[in-house]
Amino acid sequence: MNYKLINLDIKGDRRGKLISLEGNQNVPFDIKRVYYIFDTLPDEERGKHAHKNLEQIIIAIDGACQMVLDDGKKQEKVWLNTPEKGLYIGKNMWREMRHFSYGCKLMVLASDHYNPEEYIRDYDEFLKEVNG
Numbered sequence: 001m002n003y004k005l006i007n008l009d010i011k012g013d014r015r016g017k018l019i020s021l022e023g024n025q026n027v028p029f030d031i032k033r034v035y036y037i038f039d040t041l042p043d044e045e046r047g048k049h050a051h052k053n054l055e056q057i058i059i060a061i062d063g064a065c066q067m068v069l070d071d072g073k074k075q076e077k078v079w080l081n082t083p084e085k086g087l088y089i090g091k092n093m094w095r096e097m098r099h100f101s102y103g104c105k106l107m108v109l110a111s112d113h114y115n116p117e118e119y120i121r122d123y124d125e126f127l128k129e130v131n132g
């Protein structure tokens with residue numbers, strides 16, 4: 001499975017906590033794009049795609065959601081519910097996001113600019129791509 005949960009180093013003191021994300025340091029790629037998802041609704045699902053080459057780190061800055069990760073052979077579920085962990089997802093991983101808490105905010109760091117051609121949005125096509 002081409003994903004891992006990364007514990008992010010917290011610079012904390014009595015005033016609160018701070019986490020710094022740096023490309024090619026604690027983020028294992030050059031960061032070319034940042035986007036965030038907010039005003040999420042509990043009954044809505046997102047994602048449902050894979051990327052041919054893109055790498056990403058997803059962080060629940062606020063609230064929680066469940067990530068379903070699928071490499072075409074097996075499926076695993078991970079809860080994102082703390083800004084102290086980043087979910088790294090490499091290429092050729094089908095992902096779905098669901099069970100958003102009200103007001104959940106996800107921040108996503110990506111290794112490349114937005115390119116719709118680089119998405120696989122059809123699950124059967126994804127299975128063909130990864131399993132031959």
Ligand code: TYD
Nearest residue numbers: 033034035037045046047048049113114115
């Ligand atoms: P979508 O891929 O459906 O989001 P998710 O998979 O996270 O649920 O993207 C929603 C819309 O935003 C869609 O019209 C494409 C657009 N979009 C961009 O223009 N730039 C981006 O970097 C991303 C991630 C999406």
